[in-house]
Amino acid sequence: MALTHLLILALIQGVTEFLPISSSGHLILLPNLTGLTDQGQALDVAVHVGTLVAVVLYFWSDVKVVTTGVGRLARGRIDTQGAFWALCLLIATIPVVLCGLALKLSGYNDVLRSTAVIGWTMLIFGVVLYWADQSGPTVKKAANWSIKDAAIMGLWQALALIPGTSRSGITITAGRQLGYDRESAARLAMLMSIPTILASGTLLGVEVAQEANMAILRDAAIAAVFAFLAALAALTLMMRLLKSVSFTPYVIYRVVLGVILLIIAYT
Template sequence: MSWPQVVVLSVLQGLTEFLPVSSSGHLAIASRVFFDDDAGASFTAVSQLGTEAAVLLYFAKDIGRILKAWFNGLFVAAHRSADYWLGWWVIIGTLPIGIIGLLFKDQIRTGARNLWLVATALIVFSVVIAAAEYYGRQTRRVEQLTWRDSVIVGLAQCLALVPGVSRSGATISAGLFLGMDRELAARFGFLLAIPAVFASGLFSLPDAFEPVSEGMSATGPQLLVSVLIAFVVGFAAVAWFLRFLVRHSMYWFVGYRVVLGTVVLILLGTGVVAAT
């Protein structure tokens, strides 16, 4: 990989990871449009370590409170608060993507990054996000979450294994369909992503140096800079996005997804950009 490619893709990763627009889809598109080659799923997974570190920092107080409540509740039933159960819901909700990610890791690194699929997913899943925004009651609070909610949102997170869907778009949409308010759906989805993304990034680290199938190789310094850039940009992005969700709907992102997906389909159809 070239240094310009590392910088551009890392900034893009930080900007789009938390928005319902698919960071992996954006990296696949930008790689082909601007650099005529795909950086690969492994580089994307490693750069996500930076954005998840940003989530850890941003939610540090919440995570600390949840961990404390979870450990206290394990031994004293009277201490089992909403934070205690939230700890369990995060654990349970993480299991589906861990299992499915391992089972289909080869397909995720190769065929799933076809730009025809990415562009189609951007457009089609826009309908899901719009429907969730329209039909979601947004009346449920964190105290009302159950293990069924964590399983459903966890299964929705698995859809993000397809570039173009969006992890936050899938989890927030699932939360809205379940009646959560928009900010709770986003926060719960971000917490669910932490263990999954860190595991994926660390698992993909060796392949980012020397890809065994699709993708480009990156040096140690390039990967380190990528993580740092994604961390700084990602921290600003998550802070902005959560404030945005308090006052605005996700319809703004629906329109953007449809436009981007349509443009990519036109570029593919006219032969300007290669699908793989």
């Protein structure tokens, strides 16, 4: 694949994965609107690996706490913050994994990959994000995360399987509606992305492992590195801006893009 195409793909995935504007929707729109060839599952896995490394690195202190708690949780001991957060992440991940498998086995995941669907989800869930951000109270911090809230956010996260919804956007929406402040809602949404990206990346990786060759591996490595750099930059910028800026700029982008896509789809 041409280097320019790889860079575009990596930048789109890296920048949009953690911003509430839908990475999957943008990746589907790339071939739909430009005529470029679909990047294929191998590169999908590669850019997801890049963004996964970025979020793990950025939230390393939290990831380390959760990682140390996984072993205790496996032994049935939930006596540390790490073990409790590991349990919350497990509960929050179950809905998206089950719904993702159901969509894949039924074939409906391909049906949803259309410009019209992405246009509607961009528009609708952009408005929902604005509503939650403006009306949601700010009485909870990430440290207040509970099993009940993890389950609710997990159910909302399953909606992100519809292209254009945005996994980070819908989980941030849920967090704000549950009363978490903007930074805490984003922090929890990013932590929830780690097992979700791992699950989807593993599933896709198993499928493409048989087809891998040196050319694909080279392209995948390039895409992963640039996706990592773009994701780390976008994540750092968003988390800093949330100290003083609401989610409204992302909402405006979603609404404008959604309207444009609907015009394209229906004319």
